[in-house]
Amino acid sequence: MTEQKIERIISILLKYEHKLSDGYQYYSYEEDVLREIAQNILATIDTAAEVKLDEKDIDHVTSQANVSRERAIDALKKNKGDIVEAIMSLSP
Secondary structure, eight states, X not given: OHHHHHHHHHHHHHTOEXXXXXXXXXXXXXXXXXXXXXXXXXXXXXXXXXXXXXXXXHHHHHHHHTOXXXXXXXXXXXXXXXXXXXXXXXXX
């Protein structure tokens, strides 16, 4: 299953376009680099999925950072449930 996910991410990366002022530039990476990128993406997703969020933590981040619930949840997941880091990541 993991290999299928990696292959799917690689196929998405191969289609990635980066718009420049003069048009589109397509990135070309070696297969092993794409595989490493895909594995890092999967590891990040797995880490975020493992984080158990408490409603109080979400409410605290929402009120302290003055952001939407969705942004608070995203920040908490990215910071592995660390409230202080989540708030700091949302502050200018």
